[in-house]
Amino acid sequence: MGVCWGPVVRVLVLQAAWALGGGQVRYSVPEEAKAGTVVGRLAQDLGLEAGEPEARRLRLVAQGRRASVEVSGASGALVVSSRLDREELCGKSAPCALRLEVLVERPLRVFHVELEVTDINDNAPLFPAARKNLSLSENSPPGSRFPLEGASDADVGANAQLSYTLSPSEHFGLEVKSKDENKILVVLVLRRPLDREMMAEHRLVLTAIDGGRPSLTGTMELVISVLDANDNAPQFNQSVYKVQLPESAAPGTVFFQLTATDIDEGINREIYYSFSDAVSGKVQDLFIIDRKSGEIRTAGDLDFEDVQSYDLEIEARDKGWPPLSGHCSVELEVLDVNDNAPEVWVTSLSVPVPEDAAVGTVVALLSVSDRDSGANGRVRCAVWPAAPFGLVATFAGSYSLVLREALDRERVSEYEVEVRAEDGGAPALRASRGVRVPVSDVNDNAPAFAQAVYTVLARENNAAGAELARLAWAGARWRAGGWRAASSYVSVDAESGRLWALQPLDYEEVQVLQFEVRAVDAGEPPLCGNATVQLFVVDENDNAPALLPAAGGGPGGGAVVAKIRAVDADSGYNAWLRYELWEPRGKGPFRVGLYSGEVSTARALEEADGPRQRLVIVVRDHGEPARSATATLSVSLVEGAEAALAAAGSSSSGAGLRPAAGAEGGAAAAAATNVWLVVAICAVSSLFLLAVVLYGASRWAPRAAVLSGPGPATLVCASEVGSWSYSQRQSRSLCVAEGAGKSDLMVFSPNFPPPPGPAAKETQPEAPALVDTVSAPPLCRLSPLPPSCGSGRPAPG
Structure with missing residues (x-):
């Protein structure tokens, strides 16, 4: 072994990495190295000269685990002193590193040494037991799977990677799958049917092989006993049944009938049905299965919007011993029913809307949804009334309420808009949401008089301050007090529109008084409207001959x-x-x-x-x-x-x-x-005739701005609508000799009698005020020259 380990040590020992700041040296040595194996030249790596290690008493101080290495006193080398077992030192941890301290005296210094013990394939795979007994029914169907416990290996890395083999068998096979990085599933699979009468017991050897070089193996004997009895499990004609059921099905509705068969006889063919343990309790609360008949019925209400399908695992088990079971799956698809009406929400509302808002202005944002699916969940939206607002779809389920037509607050000051939603179900369900849209005012209407020309009859000798008429206008929203004198004869009240006399009128002094009346609102910019007033003075018999x-x-x-x-x-x-x-x-x-x-x-x-x-x-x-x-x-x-x-x-x-x-x-x-009287009468008559001609010309001439003439000089009311025409002139000779004759213009009105006072034979009782006073008049004034006024809609007429 010494001859073998020498080259290994020389190859695996790492050059010491000496760091001046930390003073740490790293070495690596394989486990199971023989005692005396040199791990590294520690003294040389620490920078000590020959003979210095022994003189300075270089020695090793172990930390934590028991040290299996020591320092040679003469050479200063780090050598293996006892057996190194990585599995004992570190177990399954990798890498396995030992931390050592090296002391040197004179002067005293401490160095850190890290020794890594590398793994070798010195442990064979090991099963939990050398033998495992299995009992299988002879009628176990091919493909039946039986999980087995795998082996373990104390080594790490490739040395612990296991593979499995099964001794040859025509009935059984082995299936190995990796469940995760650290666990492998070993399953015994039945390839062919068993028959106890032909072979009552099967003996197989399961072998585990690790990935070391050379590899090591471990074995476990499998003893399989074939049981005789109920050898036919219940069978369904399909493994998966697909069923559809509307969500509106009432509790207790039977939606499927299970049918399983068992070819055994007697008690071994009696079957009862149940839900598999894989079916959750919540699902089992919704469905009931009849244990004998196999009918499946609903026990609660279904809701497509909550759950669209259910996977019911069914088990059919016979009453034999040991009992056998068959399995199938009933996939229940819940069909949507149009049981949810659309919902409409107003997510944003921008009101009031100015009446001059541009077409296309977004008034509100709406969200529409329907919990149903398919056609039942497709929603159509519309707005009622159809004008002046419309709906624009922005994206799925979102709409904008936009302005489609121009607004006029004076015509409609507030709209009650209803957004209606309808789904595509049969029958369709509907929902609506009301939106109140007030319209804010913009100064876009000038005050408008009820008439462009007012004709007023006033008896002469009226009292100062007497009311002559009332001028009415439309669109007045502001008040302004005070009087604005138009002349020395009349004045108009700024708030009520009443036309007052400032002094008694004298027909012999003035017969016709024409002036402009202007109404100005308080808007920004201000707008105005004009009307012409023709005041005819009605003669009274106030002069004796x-x-x-x-x-x-x-x-x-x-x-x-x-x-x-x-x-x-x-x-x-x-x-x-x-x-x-x-x-x-x-x-x-x-x-x-x-x-x-x-x-x-x-x-x-x-x-x-x-x-x-x-x-x-x-x-x-x-x-x-x-x-x-x-x-x-x-x-x-x-x-x-x-x-x-x-x-x-x-x-x-x-x-x-x-x-x-x-x-x-x-x-x-x-x-x-x-003589002089004739001259004076002729001069007065000439001036009067010239005035009548000029007045008639001004009435028929085109109107220019606000100072234009009042139109044709129609002086006699001849119809119900107030039109005026000339009366026939009758000349009466009022004096003889030197006195000049006088042509008299007689004014009468069948519709508007003159004001109260002494009346001529041909006159009627006093006419009422021509126009009533409005509730909130604008500023009125009489003006010989029309002042400038803010632009706006012209007053009608």
């Missing part, structure tokens, strides 16, 4: 003796005068033209009439109530020569008659006054 100097007449015989002249500052019927002879009453010699005012003889004059006649003439207008004036005319009867002189001096023709003194005294002044 005024007498002018009378003109002289001519001789009698039915001729005009004098002419009573009067004017009325009113208009229309209020200015239409009639003349009545108040005194003398009865059949006097004179008469007065009802509308001309001409005083003429009614018959031939007689002496009985007297030399002087006093005539009292009343001038009345047609107002309600009528106003009047009284004129007294003195008529003197003279001879023919005096009459001629009087006619030449006063430019009057009296047919031999002379006017009274009151008339004669003012003749010269009346002539001069009449």
